[in-house]
Amino acid sequence: xxxxxxxxxxxxxxxxxxxxxxxxxxxxxxxxxxxxxxxxxxxxxxxxxxxxxxxxxxxxxxxxxxxxxxxxxxxxxxxxxxxxxxxxxxxxxxxxxxxxxxxxxxxxxxxxxxxxxxx
Amino acid sequence: xxxxxxxxxxxxxxxxxxxxxxxxxxxxxxxxxxxxxxxxxxxxxxxxxxxxxxxxxxxxxxxxxxxxxxxxxxxxxxxxxxxxxxxxxxxxxxxxxxxxxxxxxxxxxxxxxxxxxxxxxxxxxxxxxxxxxxxxxxxxxxxxxxxxxxxxxxxxxxxxxxxxxxxxxxxxxxxxxxxxxxxxxxxxxxxxxxxxxxxxxxxxxxxxxxxxxxxxxxxxxxxxxxxxxxxxxxxxxxxxxxxxxxxxxxxxxxxxxxxxxxxxxxxxxxxxxxxxxxxxxxxxxxxxxxxxxxxxxxxxxxxxxxxxxxxxxxxxxxxxxxxxxxxxxxxxxxxxxxxxxxxxxxxxxxxxxxxxxxxxxxxxxxxxxxxxxxxxxxxxxxxxxxxxxxxxxxxxxxxxxxxxxxxxxxxxxxxxxxxxxxxxxxxxxxxxxxxxxxxxxxxxxxxxxxxxxxxxxxxxxxxxxxxxxxxxxxxxxxxxxxxxxxxxxxxxxxxxxxxxxxxxxxxxxxxxxxxxxx
Amino acid sequence: xxxxxxxxxxxxxxxxxxxxxxxxxxxxxxxxxxxxxxxxxxxxxxxxxxxxxxxxxxxxxxxxxxxxxxxxxxxxxxxxxxxxxxxxxxxxxxxxxxxxxxxxxxxxxxxxxxxxxxxxxxxxxxxxxxxxxxxxxxxxxxxxxxxxxxxxxxxxx
Numbered sequence: 001x002x003x004x005x006x007x008x009x010x011x012x013x014x015x016x017x018x019x020x021x022x023x024x025x026x027x028x029x030x031x032x033x034x035x036x037x038x039x040x041x042x043x044x045x046x047x048x049x050x051x052x053x054x055x056x057x058x059x060x061x062x063x064x065x066x067x068x069x070x071x072x073x074x075x076x077x078x079x080x081x082x083x084x085x086x087x088x089x090x091x092x093x094x095x096x097x098x099x100x101x102x103x104x105x106x107x108x109x110x111x112x113x114x115x116x117x118x119x
Numbered sequence: 120x121x122x123x124x125x126x127x128x129x130x131x132x133x134x135x136x137x138x139x140x141x142x143x144x145x146x147x148x149x150x151x152x153x154x155x156x157x158x159x160x161x162x163x164x165x166x167x168x169x170x171x172x173x174x175x176x177x178x179x180x181x182x183x184x185x186x187x188x189x190x191x192x193x194x195x196x197x198x199x200x201x202x203x204x205x206x207x208x209x210x211x212x213x214x215x216x217x218x219x220x221x222x223x224x225x226x227x228x229x230x231x232x233x234x235x236x237x238x239x240x241x242x243x244x245x246x247x248x249x250x251x252x253x254x255x256x257x258x259x260x261x262x263x264x265x266x267x268x269x270x271x272x273x274x275x276x277x278x279x280x281x282x283x284x285x286x287x288x289x290x291x292x293x294x295x296x297x298x299x300x301x302x303x304x305x306x307x308x309x310x311x312x313x314x315x316x317x318x319x320x321x322x323x324x325x326x327x328x329x330x331x332x333x334x335x336x337x338x339x340x341x342x343x344x345x346x347x348x349x350x351x352x353x354x355x356x357x358x359x360x361x362x363x364x365x366x367x368x369x370x371x372x373x374x375x376x377x378x379x380x381x382x383x384x385x386x387x388x389x390x391x392x393x394x395x396x397x398x399x400x401x402x403x404x405x406x407x408x409x410x411x412x413x414x415x416x417x418x419x420x421x422x423x424x425x426x427x428x429x430x431x432x433x434x435x436x437x438x439x440x441x442x443x444x445x446x447x448x449x450x451x452x453x454x455x456x457x458x459x460x461x462x463x464x465x466x467x468x469x470x471x472x473x474x475x476x477x478x479x480x481x482x483x484x485x486x487x488x489x490x491x492x493x494x495x496x497x498x499x500x501x502x503x504x505x506x507x508x509x510x511x512x513x514x515x516x517x518x519x520x521x522x523x524x525x526x527x528x529x530x531x532x533x534x535x536x537x538x539x540x541x542x543x544x545x546x547x548x549x550x551x552x553x554x555x556x557x558x559x560x561x562x563x564x565x566x567x568x569x570x571x572x573x574x575x576x577x578x579x580x581x582x583x584x585x586x587x588x589x590x591x592x593x594x595x596x597x598x599x600x601x602x603x604x605x606x607x608x609x610x611x612x613x614x615x616x617x618x619x620x621x622x623x624x625x626x627x628x629x630x631x632x633x634x635x636x637x
Numbered sequence: 638x639x640x641x642x643x644x645x646x647x648x649x650x651x652x653x654x655x656x657x658x659x660x661x662x663x664x665x666x667x668x669x670x671x672x673x674x675x676x677x678x679x680x681x682x683x684x685x686x687x688x689x690x691x692x693x694x695x696x697x698x699x700x701x702x703x704x705x706x707x708x709x710x711x712x713x714x715x716x717x718x719x720x721x722x723x724x725x726x727x728x729x730x731x732x733x734x735x736x737x738x739x740x741x742x743x744x745x746x747x748x749x750x751x752x753x754x755x756x757x758x759x760x761x762x763x764x765x766x767x768x769x770x771x772x773x774x775x776x777x778x779x780x781x782x783x784x785x786x787x788x789x790x791x792x793x794x
Contacts, residue, residue, distance in 0.1 A: 034303065038302075044313050048317045076322075080264055090275055094278060094279060114292055115292070
């Protein structure tokens with residue numbers, strides 16, 4: 001049961017993030033909601049690689065008596081998570097730059113007031 | 120020559136990427152040098168893609184392993200699973216690569232004379248080359264996580280391009296909507312990749328396709344992948360970002376985003392036909408019927424919303440939404456029909472329509488851009504009687520209009536007749552709705568043509584001139600391709616579309632090319 | 638008050654070299670310990686962000702121009718792609734410096750050992766290229782966002 005707690009945390013993070021994107025009116029809160037969803041998905045990817053009783057997957061630092069690759073935590077999900085974090089940083093920078101330009105144009109951060117493109 | 124073709128999958132990505140980061144350094148010299156450099160790079164890449172296409176049509180699937188000692192060494196040593204990132208190129212991939220590179224070249228030709236007085240243009244060309252790299256990478260790769268990375272590159276770069284005119288509030292709103300929706304979609308794709316990796320410990324598409332077993336988690340992953348990729352492809356009811364993004368971006372950016380949308384549609388086809396290909400005859404009929412239903416909804420929404428628009432680019436954008444529905448009902452019919460022989464015809468129609476739609480809608484957007492450049496007006500009520508002053512633009516708009524509506528002898532007719540024939544045999548109502556929507560599109564665009572070009576000349580439009588030569592050359596390239604595809608559809612179908620459809624219908628070829636027939 | 642106090646300015650000026658050295662250490666040892674290009678670059682960029690917060694974006698913008706950062710970023714990206722082209726005779730991204738007598742060419746012994754810096758072939762050079770690009774890129778992002786949200790005006794670029 002204790003090994004399922006990270007997965008429950010993933011579901012809670014994604015639900016909280018979706019709630020923030022859908023129901024909040026401030027643009028900055030929507031941007032934060034997307035960052036929370038991204039944190040949830042990254043947590044999911046890292047937790048996939050866990051093997052009970054394993055050590056960090058650094059090949060030249062293993063203690064002498066462990067067998068290879070029996071008790072290593074999987075390294076591929078760590079690489080996937082790293083790439084995803086970098087992409088998240090780029091998307092966050094882009095969204096914040098767009099927010100600054102929107103504020104300069106409309107002088108408000110309320111999403112319901114910037115909707116000039118109807119239908 | 121042979122070694123160039125062997126390394127061409129890597130070179131197709133590397134050369135535009137290299138050029139994308141040299142462009143800011145070149146623009147300090149002279150802006151003409153930068154324009155010419157980007158044109159030369161894109162032309163060279165297109166030539167390389169044509170050479171590679173010839174080789175694939177002759178010799179079958181080609182694979183390229185990054186970082187190995189041989190480009191085809193998928194299993195080094197005694198491994199039984201493929202290691203490293205592998206690019207796998209079959210008929211469908213090279214078909215989409217040709218589409219993407221053609222559109223990127225035309226967009227560069229157009230934008231070299233559309234933007235006269237703006238600054239920030241060196242970043243514009245960097246971003247345009249990055250969109251090209253992202254699209255080509257999405258279409259060439261055989262690794263699921265690599266597909267996600269290129270998907271994100273494309274969406275970030277195209278969002279920055281959509282917001283290029285930062286002093287218009289509508290462009291910023293459209294770009295913000297686009298980036299929120301597309302990043303949530305991409306995160307769902309990443310979750311589905313996590314599900315599949317956790318089940319089968321493989322990220323390679325061929326290795327996954329070999330071991331997929333349709334458990335409950337696999338079905339959840341399929342739903343997540345399809346939902347996110349159809350959202351990026353602009354299929355109803357997730358199409359909301361598309362009219363805003365197409366309507367408010369600069370026109371050359373719009374055709375690049377159209378090509379990126381078709382690359383996401385390629386992702387839908389790849390997931391349905393190859394990744395879950397083992398259940399192609401058994402389990403995918405439900406998915407096929409869902410796609411047909413969504414496609415009909417898309418056609419209906421696209422065409423009816425196009426009736427009530429007042430802005431020229433938004434009308435064409437809703438017509439583009441409707442056209443995507445045609446491709447989706449073609450693909451859905453092929454899935455739902457199973458082993459009957461009209462499934463192949465439906466798939467041929469759908470795949471051919473991808474190329475035709477990009478050309479037609481691209482030409483219409485370029486014409487709309489020319490009108491905005493010449494008259495600085497966007498509203499249809501303030502434009503009229505332009506045919507006396509802008510003769511070439513009128514002819515191009517006429518060609519684009521007839522092609523979109525599916526009139527013979529242009530290329531829209533060739534693909535739409537295949538779709539009508541095959542969907543009629545699945546269920547006649549689908550075909551009837553598709554034909555009626557086509558006629559409605561013709562009516563809408565004839566009305567726009569009449570009100571824009573014919574009729575009396577409005578007083579504030581007395582001194583518009585014809586647009587500069589670069590834009591005319593770009594529109595002429597697209598119009599020539601439309602006419603050629605329309606006059607010789609059989610030749611085009613045989614050479615380009617048939618290998619793509621054969622690659623989709625036989626997922627075992629894809630799997631055996633990597634796993635060595637084991 | 639608009640200026641930060643003298644304590645903050647002094648302490649950030651003292652901390653900045655240490656943070657930079659630590660970040661460069663993480664970049665350079667990317668093939669031995671956890672870290673690498675992006676992680677180390679983000680550490681150095683957060684040190685630069687510390688300077689922007691302490692001294693204000695006007696003072697930093699007078700010394701560092703945005704075009705210099707853009708040039709550094711392009712150099713980092715070009716360096717990465719050129720390094721990938723080095724092994725094109727075999728395949729793209731082939732590690733052709735491992736096992737030779739060049740800078741990082743030694744092959745480390747098998748099994749548990751403390752780690753040798755001069756191993757790994759092309760990988761530490763690629764880490765350096767990515768680290769340069771990340772430093773320049775993240776510093777440019779922080780600086781431009783700080784300039785654009787100034788209380789009075791801000792550049793309209």
